[in-house]
Amino acid sequence: MSLDAEKRYAADAAAELIESGTRVGLGTGTTVACLLESIARRGVIARYVATSPETADAARSLGLVVEAFDALDELDLAIDGADQIAPDGWLIKGRGGAHLREKIVAASAKRFVVIGDSSKPVTSLHAPVPLELHAFGLQSTLRELGDVTLRAVGLSPDGGVLADYHGDIGVPQELAERLSSIPGVSAHGLFAPEMVSEFIVATGKTLSRRTLGGQL
Ligand code: 5RP
DSSP states (O other): OOHHHHHHHHHHHHHTTOOTTOEEEEOOSHHHHHHHHHHHHHTOOOEEEESSHHHHHHHHHTTOOBOOHHHHOSBSEEEEOOSEEOTTSOEEOOTTSOHHHHHHHHHTBSSEEEEEOTTSBOSSOOSOEEEEEOSTTHHHHHHHHOSEEEOSSOOOTTSOEEEEEOSOOOSHHHHHHHHHHSTTEEEESEEOGGGOSEEEEEETTEEEEEEOSSOO
């Protein structure tokens, strides 16, 4: 089975979790694109917030009702992909540059479900770690960060500069704390296991479902 087929398989399983009338956060990326199609096929009527303009446009084109985040406030469920999933549940997200909004949406959801294909689980996290940086004082922030490259893309929807950290990850918690402590870093792509309620990973036609923290 191709990775695309695995994404669709995991996405179908996640779409089943959406109940009518609930408030749902939608991540960003190719796995989430499959999720949007699964939701549209299922025909469940819920209220959605999107983590990127790309997801908002794609969702609306499939007939999903996407609202402003502030109109929904707390979310019942958020579903998103990931770049890497470590055995202890740490994630790297943000290859699509949406990790700031993805983190805000995931943190506001009672239940955060991460979906992926068989390429996403890794034995240990490795660089790059996506970053979103404040434009103000960028050179100073880059100096403090060390091994970082800027992406050759425009600013994020929130005016942030997208970049990638290429240094050692070591202990993810320690790196997450260091990155968070640098004032010029708006968001980093390390997501702690405590944020995640459930992982749904497809390997061929086998779905592995794993719960860690969160409220299930
Ligand atoms: C975007 C993300 C995505 O969830 C992550 O990059 C995975 O993308 P894909 O589903 O395309 O493999 O964090 O900012």
